[in-house]
Amino acid sequence: MTRTPVNVTVTGAAGQIGYALLFRIASGHLLGPDVPVNLRLLEIPQGVKAAEGTAMELDDCAFPLLRGIEITDDPNVAFAGANVALLVGARPRTKGMERGDLLAANGGIFKPQGKAINDNAADDIKVLVVGNPANTNALIAQAAAPDVPAERFTAMTRLDHNRAISQLAAKTGAAVSDIKKLTIWGNHSATQYPDIFHAEIAGKNAAEVVNDEAWLADTFIPTVAKRGAAIIEARGASSAASAANAAIDHVHTWVNGTAAGDWTSMGIPSDGSYGVPEGIISSFPVTTKDGTYEIVQGLDINEFSRARIDASVKELTEERDAVRELGLI
């Protein structure tokens, strides 16, 4: 059976995450081994030549699922008919830059991209924002796309989710595949809260298996939350292959569903669940099915978790207020 190719737009295609991401999309890891794709690569004019080089390499792989590659510096072209958009390109924080400057610089990227998605993307568009500050960049893009259902704009906390699983597996000696129902709450930043109180290790409650609140507070949470900075310190560059892998996982799970008895973490527009103010893009535990997601409801949030969720959500509301003041939403 021949399937219609899915149009996948990647921004920042010539960057280091782009380089780790594009080959996996083209080989079928994003959407599935039987789903053909057209790639649309968006770069700034200075990045177009490098993106063309990557496209030459993609050609040289002769991927059976890759039906076409278009490279452009025009967001309206890049998002035309897009079914999936991975917004990776962003303005990094540079020396002496205040948080407000960073938000303003990224507003200049994500506001026009949101508008271009609004005006040009396919009706079933799904957006994942990877570029930092990912949650608030997603909010800016979503606000600029009033004709697209708000829930289609998501931010990546899957890397944090994967990091937390790996740390928990190392601590307990469990296999990664035995760990389920872990949650990242809040912002993709150092305030994020990786929650193991509802997680399971081979069917047993993870917090009970660990039974060490000091390790949780003083080792696990800071290790996961500051892992991005630790990678930068060690590698001299921010995470790229693991970030690309998480982007693949995020979209694959969104499209293909979570396994029975498990959930994942996604940054999504809050509906007010768990006391998170409606509208901000915060990470929640979600299950996915048939291309849609739902927040896992009814979890009992203990005092330890409540304080940490509230702290991260407070940071998100401050970021929202800052971009509102800048007229970006």
Ligand SMILES: NC(=O)c1ccc[n+]([C@@H]2O[C@H](COP(=O)([O-])OP(=O)(O)OC[C@H]3O[C@@H](n4cnc5c(N)ncnc54)[C@H](O)[C@@H]3O)[C@@H](O)[C@H]2O)c1
């Ligand atoms: N959410 C997460 O878990 C996570 C993890 C790792 C990295 N990140 C973030 O992802 C982003 C990209 O990281 P990277 O290592 O690939 O950076 P990079 O600097 O290697 O690449 C970024 C690319 O984006 C391009 N770009 C800049 N503005 C653009 C625009 N307006 N339109 C299209 N392209 C544009 C640049 O030319 C560059 O090629 C950064 O913001 C980084 O902090 C997020």
Ligand SMILES: O=C(O)C[C@H](O)C(=O)O
């Ligand atoms: O790019 C960064 O600042 C770090 C990145 O978000 C990460 O979590 O690895």
